[in-house]
Amino acid sequence: MRLREAEVGQGRGYRAVPFIITSVVLCAALAFACWYVSKSQExxxxxxxxxxxxxxxxxxxxxxxxxxxxxxxxxxxxxxxxxxxxxxxxxxxxxxxRAEPRFVYYDGNVTTVFTTEKSVSAVLALANITPGPDDVVLPDVDALLSDGEPVRVVRVTYEDVWEDRVVAFKTETRPDDSIEAGLTRVYREGVTGIERVRYLVRYEDGKEVSRKEVAKGTVREPVSKIILTGTLTQMSRGGENIRFTRAIEVKATAYCPCVKCCGAYANGTTHIGLPAKQGVIAVDPRLIPLGTRVYVDGYGYAVAADTGGAIKGNRIDVCFDTHDEALRWGIKQVKVYVLE
Ligand SMILES: [Zn+2]
The missing domain is CATH 3.10.20.30 (Beta-grasp domain)
Structure with missing residues (x-):
């Protein structure tokens, strides 16, 4: 009986072995199936x-x-x-x-857009920029950008500008026979005119780049200056009729042959060798050539025969025989008439 029990016991043991093997095989099969199924879903x-x-x-x-x-x-x-x-x-x-950064310059600002778009118009749209009708887009809106190339929008605006401009006056000369030849007189001073000019000014990004004159009007006409030029060539002095070629207005001082007037080493003769006396005047030879015969108002007939260190331009020095006469003359503004 014991033996049987033992056999029975043994018998139960032997039946368990196939069960384990079967289970392992099934599990393996299932795992393989799962792996296979999942593998086949990749x-x-x-x-x-x-x-x-x-x-x-x-x-x-x-x-x-x-x-x-x-x-x-x-x-x-x-x-x-x-x-x-x-x-x-x-x-x-x-x-x-991968998107690239694109820089868009507009109105002094820089906007960065990350995009793979290459067209200028697409980049502008992404940057939310709508150029104005006069604005200049660089490169053109239809262009494609190269690597790293930015987009620039130059804001172009125009403005009407009015400006007043000075107009110079003309100068006219008119002959006048009441004035001595060689002398002139201003008859009427000139007045500058004013003209108003309208410009169309072009600004790029707020900076003026050009201005074009589009209209012009006169605010004030200029007034010409009128100068009378003398034509008179004769005059009367002390009942005598004197003819001359031209008159010159000068400042006249006086001298005599003395040491005070001419210095210790003066020899009493003039520049051209004439004795210094009444009837001789010192001149600037560039104004009145030496040897010229003249009539000096308040002095009389004379010859331009001398020069002097201080006698430059519209200056003359009239010679008297005595020092007292020279002192009495003093300084006068006179006309010198150049005789024919
Ligand atoms: Zn003197």
């Missing part, structure tokens, strides 16, 4: 990014998950060629483009 996917290409066998279900698995983060402006919720299928190819 898809081969290729991700082409700006810097690398990644080949994946993935169970991801959307493009977003694929990018995450490939460790690719999309930043502002980066573009994926497929919507992120696109389902993953075998052989899927996903391309990702």
């Amino acid at each position: 898809c081969a996917v290729t991700v082409v990014a700006w810097d690398r290409e990644v080949a994946l066998h993935t169970t991801a279900s959307t493009v977003a998950e694929v990018l995450e698995e490939a460790n690719i983060q999309l930043a502002e402006g980066d573009v994926c060629d497929k919507p992120l919720d696109t389902p993953v299928v075998e052989g899927l190819r996903v391309e990702v483009y």
